[in-house]
Amino acid sequence: MFAVETIAKTDDRRVVPICHRVFRRATDEDRQQFKAASVALAKGLADGTLALPQDPIEADGWSDNRLVAYGYRRWIELFNDRQLLHLALLMKEVSALEEPVRTSIAMAFSDHLTTNCMMASYAHGWRRLTPLFSVRAFRHIQRPVELNPWVERTGRGSFPNTVRKLGQAAAYARAPKEPTVDGEFVPVALRVPKQHGTIHLGSARSLKFLANASVDVVMTDPPYFDNIAYSELAQFFTPWLSALGVINSLPRDQVTTESLVARKHQPQSVQHYISGLGEAFAEIERVLRPKGIVAFSYRHTEAPAWLALAEAIVATGLHITRVLPMPGEVGMGLHGQGERGLWDAIFMLRRGRRATDPELYVSEQDITAAEAAVAGWRERYGTLSIPFNAIDAVALKRAFLVGQALAKGKKGGVKNRITLKQALR
Structure with missing residues (x-):
């Protein structure tokens, strides 16, 4: 504990401007308060x-073992x-709530965990706390930040603010309301469905x-x-x-198998990824109506990821x-820093294709068309506030080639054809 941020007091509970916030060294009183919390915790547990919760971190088989490597x-x-x-203390109070309030407040509690x-x-550029998973990984933080969990309005991720987010959603x-082209929001008619929706948890x-x-319509990600590795x-x-x-906690082997x-x-x-994704697309094809449509986004910087996507779809009738x-990031925050792709590829699919040739391939004309499409996108979107850079251009060219390889009507015998694997490289 090396410093404490203090903010000027206000009588009207307005958010305090950053220019009025100062830092001071931790005092003996601050350290005594921390020790008192440790004593109170030990007494309450005893x-x-x-x-x-005393659950162990079971990281065997994880794609990223940094968490256990940190100790x-x-x-x-x-x-x-x-x-x-x-x-x-908070969990004790939440547990005593009646449903459906308990589950709703538990959602706020879950959100609160990443900032507490x-x-x-601490994000120096924005002068605010950066929560866990701002970069989607378990990063080692050399100087962690601890916030006041009960502060209202000011304080990113404090418990009152996570509850307030739920209220805003409700x-x-x-x-x-919906946004307009000039940046305003206008009310829209509330649509009351003829029947209630259903949420199903499963694979x-x-x-x-x-x-x-x-x-x-099927929309998926x-x-x-x-x-x-969301499952991790x-x-x-x-x-x-x-x-x-x-x-309910799922058995660990089930989580590993289904992820x-x-x-x-x-x-x-x-191969596990390809076959599992292929099974999901096959089920989507089964439940889709003849004139139904599938839409999903995908992004990656390396060719094997695009080939795996194509191989998962090719065995289906889609x-x-x-x-x-489409922009996949807002261009801000840690995910928008440095040279990295910020754009996703959006795929639209329909039923009605049965591969006459199991091999995935494209033609020289397909490659030329992909390059022209990317050039057009870059000219159209390259000046937006969310950069359309060289990394995005390569990724979207690969996306276009996957689309060409899985277009309806692909038949064998095309001259000068190139395997998709070669073209993606």
Whole structure:
């Protein structure tokens, strides 16, 4: 604990301007308060008035083993004693709430965890706390930031602010608004559905709760090969939500088996990704109506990821009708820094294709068309505030080639054809 940020007091509870915020060294009183929190936590755990999840970090088989390499063995080790005291007290109160309030507040509690842990850092450029998963990985933070968890308005990720976010979402649902081209928001009519929606928790590889040819539109966001192992990152929340009774912990082997994360240097892992994604697309084809449409986004900087996507789709009766670019990041924050791709490829698919040739290939004309399409996109979008850079150009060219290889009507015998694997390189 090397410094404490203090903010000037205001009588009207307005957000304090950054220019009025100062830093001071931690005092003996600050250190005594921290020690007192440690004593209170130990006493509460010893006499049973407080409880914390004790789940171990089971990282065997993970694509990213940094967390255990840092020396962490239990999930609560990612928090200091004062944070754990706060979370234990808060969890005790949340557990006593009646449904459906308890589950709703537990969502705010879950959001609060990423800003109230020792993997929260300080973003000097924005002068504010940067939560865990601002970069989608477990990063080692040399100087963690601890916030006041109860401050309102000012304070990114404090508990009152996470609750307020839920309130804002509920208010929008009751009175929706849409943006206009001049940056304003205008009210829109509230649409009341004729029947209630249904949320189903399960694997996309088994949509047995849906009848054949019963779905008009499928919008999905498949795993991006080895980019983000969501199943690994999500384990951070599991012990807490399980202790609150909101979720049931899945068996670890089930999580590992059903998670689609490819490790490009492990052929068996890549094949698991391709076959699993292929099963999901096959189920999508089954439930899609004859004139239905599928839309999904995809992004990666390396050729094997695009080939794996194509190989997952080729065994189905789906064909790609359109490939379009769309910003995948807002151009701000840690994910927007440096030379990295910020644009996704959006794929549109329909039913009606049966491969007459199992090999994926493109023609020289397809490659020329891909280069022309990317040049056009770059000319059109290259001056936007979200950069359309050389990395995006390469990725979107590969996306276009995947679209060409999986277009309807591809037949064998085309002269000068090139395997998709070669073209993607």
